[in-house]
Amino acid sequence: MSRHDRIPAFDIQIVDTAERYPCPAEESLLHAMERLGRRGIPAGCRGGGCGVCKVEILAGEVVSARMSRAHVDDAERAAGRVLACRSYPRSNVSLRVVGAMRKGFTRHGPR
Amino acid sequence: MSQKDVLRPGHVGVRVMDLDEAVRHYTGHVGLIETGRDREGRVYLKAWDEYDWFSLVLREADESGMDFMGFKVRDAGALVRLERALAAFGCRVERIPAGELEHCGERVRFDSPTGHHFELYAEKDFYGNEVGTTNPEAFVDTVGGMAANRFDHCLLYGTDLDGSVRLFREVLGFDLAEQVVDGETLVGAFLSCSNKAHDIAFIRHDEPGRLHHVSFLLDSWEEVLRAADIMSKYGISIDIGPTRHGITRGKTIYFFDPSGNRNEVFAGGSTWYPDHPTITWTADSLGKAIFYHDRVLNENFLAVVT
Numbered sequence: 575m576s577r578h579d580r581i582p583a584f585d586i587q588i589v590d591t592a593e594r595y596p597c598p599a600e601e602s603l604l605h606a607m608e609r610l611g612r613r614g615i616p617a618g619c620r621g622g623g624c625g626v627c628k629v630e631i632l633a634g635e636v637v638s639a640r641m642s643r644a645h646v647d648d649a650e651r652a653a654g655r656v657l658a659c660r661s662y663p664r665s666n667v668s669l670r671v672v673g674a675m676r677k678g679f680t681r682h683g684p685r
Numbered sequence: 686m687s688q689k690d691v692l693r694p695g696h697v698g699v700r701v702m703d704l705d706e707a708v709r710h711y712t713g714h715v716g717l718i719e720t721g722r723d724r725e726g727r728v729y730l731k732a733w734d735e736y737d738w739f740s741l742v743l744r745e746a747d748e749s750g751m752d753f754m755g756f757k758v759r760d761a762g763a764l765v766r767l768e769r770a771l772a773a774f775g776c777r778v779e780r781i782p783a784g785e786l787e788h789c790g791e792r793v794r795f796d797s798p799t800g801h802h803f804e805l806y807a808e809k810d811f812y813g814n815e816v817g818t819t820n821p822e823a824f825v826d827t828v829g830g831m832a833a834n835r836f837d838h839c840l841l842y843g844t845d846l847d848g849s850v851r852l853f854r855e856v857l858g859f860d861l862a863e864q865v866v867d868g869e870t871l872v873g874a875f876l877s878c879s880n881k882a883h884d885i886a887f888i889r890h891d892e893p894g895r896l897h898h899v900s901f902l903l904d905s906w907e908e909v910l911r912a913a914d915i916m917s918k919y920g921i922s923i924d925i926g927p928t929r930h931g932i933t934r935g936k937t938i939y940f941f942d943p944s945g946n947r948n949e950v951f952a953g954g955s956t957w958y959p960d961h962p963t964i965t966w967t968a969d970s971l972g973k974a975i976f977y978h979d980r981v982l983n984e985n986f987l988a989v990v991t
Contacts, residue, residue: 622702641702
């Protein structure tokens with residue numbers, strides 16, 4: 575393969591929004607979505623630390639780099655939940671969004 | 686008292702999930718200098734214009750966030766005085782022996798109503814800055830990336846904001862330089878122990894003990910723009926900026942380390958004097974208070990914490 579050939583990409587489907595986009599094996603699910611200007615998975619720190627981009631893999635395979643255990647514990651890993659910013663596809667993937675942006679600051683005082 | 690017991694922010698302990706990746710970020714990109722590693726594998730770093738041995742301690746862990754933030758106090762007498770006052774306030778106070786962090790003297794560790802751990806220390810070994818103290822050069826070209834001058838402050842998110850503000854004002858002698866209020870409720874507090882606009886800041890949040898960002902000082906707006914160039918060139922996750930804050934008036938850009946801990950590099954900012962009135966920002970103008978140019982609330986900036 576010459577360096578001008580297109581890198582083969584897997585087909586990623588976000589079931590919540592029916593969004594589809596291509597993601598090469600060496601790019602994270604979140605990075606490919608953001609780079610293409612697509613939406614659906616909320617983006618936070620992009621480093622596996624904040625948990626905002628948590629998704630559940632419904633079909634297909636991903637490999638994940640280190641993710642904060644505060645946001646993905648063993649039980650969640652076993653249930654197919656990963657952070658999209660640290661997960662790389664190994665096949666076509668279908669996923670649903672689990673994470674969400676939390677409320678930024680609380681306005682209520684002490685109770 | 687013309688001279689306060691608490692001198693300045695001295696160090697911050699940050700958890701990272703991949704130590705090597707983090708060291709590459711903080712040295713190669715932020716431009717800090719690695720000054721040592723200890724038997725537990727912790728890495729010590731400092732900025733080029735800092736004199737003491739370290740201002741950032743990285744520890745590999747399975748989650749990111751802040752372990753502790755430390756302030757340097759005047760002398761051993763101040764350490765004893767403050768230790769007593771912290772205990773009287775109701776903090777859980779613990780003495781950590783000298784050398785537990787390498788090159789650092791005895792530390793007084795305490796918890797806080799927002800769920801963060803802080804510590805005070807009077808002594809840390811002198812390492813020296815990169816230009817010396819006799820006829821020094823005005824800048825360095827021997828450190829990488831953004832070449833941050835110093836660790837400047839942290840912004841922390843936590844539950845009992847009123848409690849931590851009381852702790853810092855009444856026990857540690859900080860001034861409330863700026864505040865954000867929603868009606869009668871304090872939402873954000875920017876506290877100074879110096880004549881900087883802030884040495885620590887807190888935002889009220891529904892979880893305790895969270896880190897919003899660790900901030901490093903740059904010299905100028907041009908350096909903030911150059912920091913942005915470095916972020917784009919090396920694919921560093923940018924949160925927001927370059928822009929300017931209404932609060933503190935700093936010119937700023939926010940980004941994330943490889944474990945998702947938010948960093949800031951900034952330049953400028955207002956001067957605080959102890960006789961100045963507290964500046965108040967109201968919740969209905971919060972967009973402009975936080976980002977003076979965008980003038981809208983940014984969900985990511987407000988909500989993403991480690």
